Amino acid sequence: MKHSELFTKTRKEDPSDEVSRNARLLIRAGFVHKEMAGVYSFLPLGMRVLQKIEAIVREEMNAIGGREVRMATLHSSEPWKQTGAWDKVDVVFKIRSRTKKEYTVGQSEEEIVTPIAKKYITSYKDLPLAIYQIGQKYRDELRAKSGIMRGREFTMKDMYSFHETQEDFDRFYAVAKEAYLRVYTRCGLIAKATEASGGSFTEKLSYEFMVLTTAGEDDILYCTNCSYCANIEVSSQKEGEGCTRCKSGRLLSAKASEVGNIFDLGKKYTKDFSLTFKDKSGEEVYPVMGCFGIGITRLMGVIVECFSDEKGIVWPESVAPFRVHLLSLGMDKEANEWYEKLQSAGIETLFDDREVSAGEKFGDSDLLGMPWRVVVSKRSLEKGGAEVKRRTESESEIAAFKDLNNLLRNV
Ligand code: ATP
Ligand code: MG
Numbered sequence: 001m002k003h004s005e006l007f008t009k010t011r012k013e014d015p016s017d018e019v020s021r022n023a024r025l026l027i028r029a030g031f032v033h034k035e036m037a038g039v040y041s042f043l044p045l046g047m048r049v050l051q052k053i054e055a056i057v058r059e060e061m062n063a064i065g066g067r068e069v070r071m072a073t074l075h076s077s078e079p080w081k082q083t084g085a086w087d088k089v090d091v092v093f094k095i096r097s098r099t100k101k102e103y104t105v106g107q108s109e110e111e112i113v114t115p116i117a118k119k120y121i122t123s124y125k126d127l128p129l130a131i132y133q134i135g136q137k138y139r140d141e142l143r144a145k146s147g148i149m150r151g152r153e154f155t156m157k158d159m160y161s162f163h164e165t166q167e168d169f170d171r172f173y174a175v176a177k178e179a180y181l182r183v184y185t186r187c188g189l190i191a192k193a194t195e196a197s198g199g200s201f202t203e204k205l206s207y208e209f210m211v212l213t214t215a216g217e218d219d220i221l222y223c224t225n226c227s228y229c230a231n232i233e234v235s236s237q238k239e240g241e242g243c244t245r246c247k248s249g250r251l252l253s254a255k256a257s258e259v260g261n262i263f264d265l266g267k268k269y270t271k272d273f274s275l276t277f278k279d280k281s282g283e284e285v286y287p288v289m290g291c292f293g294i295g296i297t298r299l300m301g302v303i304v305e306c307f308s309d310e311k312g313i314v315w316p317e318s319v320a321p322f323r324v325h326l327l328s329l330g331m332d333k334e335a336n337e338w339y340e341k342l343q344s345a346g347i348e349t350l351f352d353d354r355e356v357s358a359g360e361k362f363g364d365s366d367l368l369g370m371p372w373r374v375v376v377s378k379r380s381l382e383k384g385g386a387e388v389k390r391r392t393e394s395e396s397e398i399a400a401f402k403d404l405n406n407l408l409r410n411v
Helices: 021-028 044-063 077-083 110-120 166-186 268-272 296-306 332-344 358-368 378-382 401-409
Strands: 032-036 039-042 074-076 102-105 129-138 153-163 191-197 205-212 218-223 229-231 251-266 288-295 324-329 349-352 372-377 386-390 396-399
Touching: 021 032, 021 296, 039 044, 044 129, 044 153, 044 166, 044 296, 074 077, 077 102, 077 110, 077 268, 110 129, 110 153, 110 268, 110 288, 153 166, 153 296, 166 191, 166 205, 166 251, 166 288, 191 218, 191 251, 205 218, 205 229, 251 268, 251 296, 268 288, 288 296, 324 332, 324 358, 332 349, 332 372, 349 358, 372 378, 378 386, 386 401, 396 401
Parallel strands: 191 229, 324 349, 324 372
Antiparallel strands: 032 039, 074 102, 129 153, 153 288, 191 205, 205 251, 218 229, 218 251, 251 288, 372 386, 386 396
16 A cells, blocks of 8 residues: 555654544544543454454354354344343443433443354254454443553453353363463464452453553463462462462562453353244253353454554564555656566555655654665665665664565565
8 A cells, every 4th residue: 555545644742632542543643533531443454453363363263163253243232131230230332212211332342242143042952152243332431541451332242152061161261261272372472371359240261362562451470380370369379479280480460461261151141032043852941041242342452552662653573554655765767667576476565655754764764663664765775675674673684675574575
């Protein structure tokens, strides 16, 4: 894509009404536009990042048997009253129509998915079933100071699974946990799975997936030696104590952000909606249900918090809007040839073809944060190619197109 075709522009000053690093950088770089506290629109560059993250999540969910759907966002209040969430869950938005009917907008979708599943699950042969979607969620959050990490409107992947037995749920739970860890690794992050208490209606254990960042709103304890991690809120252990799991590490405390959460919902919702199936002995029983969430927009915010420096964002290759940022310094014809070649090699490239100073192009390139910067200038051409630099490094090298292509192929 040519920069001149992007309608967004970068800005030099931080927005005055944002305290979080992710929102400040994403707004300055033109990835998102703030509508109001906790509500953001995603602009072309931001959309590309979201689509990359969503593609990773989609691949991993499909690989464990998830069936993608899109559930309605506008819900009648009835199923919410049926489960008790209408009165008990404080973040539920309540809408009254002109005909005085009550509605809500999805904040989680057990109330929608269970009646759908009820239509199709009749026998043990229909199980297990895992249904997921990637879509907008709405929550009446009190605090919205963490930029896109805590929205009143945000994007979530939510999956719901139905099982014949507790054993089958446990099997799937372990499979999903591994898939979750792969999602975060593929996004360039290291996530720890905590052991924490369940959600509003269950006493069962759940896993929270935590990424260490000072921008996080959770306090966790983690082991210096093994993968043990717990939310301080629920842990009986304290910082400095020895790890009870591996017996050799020590527990440290840190701020972290919850980028995903998986729950054993038991039979709460299947009972609320009288969803039963005929088991092998012909008896009508309730399936065990699980819920698996990933905060897509929060994940993007956490990536910015973890991968940025004083000059701007430093996108990991897997989620960068473009891999290459090609800058022309007064050599438009030659730079355009590089652009054509990069395009035909299938390398996603943002081409800064604007008529602005070299300083502005370099500054914007650091702010936007593509993994590779490729500069075509009179000097670079005299040396036999373009000046290639990774966003994470300070040294550049001269490369002919063939060398650049090889370099990018080997990453
Ligand atoms: P938190 O404790 O941060 O409020 P939660 O326990 O309410 O999270 P879930 O209901 O389990 O979150 O939602 C699944 C995932 O959606 C969370 O792990 C998180 O990544 C993301 N998420 C939750 N609330 C928000 C929000 N307000 N803005 C952005 N992402 C969110
Ligand atoms: Mg919450």
